[in-house]
Amino acid sequence: MGTQKTHGQKKKKQTEFIDYEAKFAERLTQLRLLTKVSCREMSLALGQSEGYINKIENGKTLPSMQNFFYICNYLDVTPEEFFTFFPEDSKNQHFYDKFARLPEKQQEHILLFIEDLL
Secondary structure (H helix, E strand, O other): OOEEEEOOEEEEOOOOOOOHHHHHHHHHHHHHHHHOOOHHHHHHHOOOOOOHHHHHHOOOOOOOHHHHHHHHHHHOOOHHHHOOOOOOOOHHHHHHHHHHOOOHHHHHHHHHHHHHHO
16 A cells, blocks of 8 residues: 655555445345345345345345355356446446345336336
């Protein structure tokens, strides 16, 4: 990390804060919705309590490394693919940010609507 000297003291260079925990939760939601599975269904399929995935998506907890690998396997993505986020300035990211704020039921309705369009 770069430093700057100011009157004999080192001053840390400020960098932009990125909330990786929030990005993790958003990406999990995105991939789960693409898989067309509910939080409850995915949680139970992973051998967890029915609210497990919901807690991760709402930023209340993070999975262990082992559970992260199980999640990737369930979603049929590699860990690298899991962490491949949309570019911040893309139209897809803007759409997804709005979409992710909707209740799960509304998200499912929108996905059905999009499928009808395609």
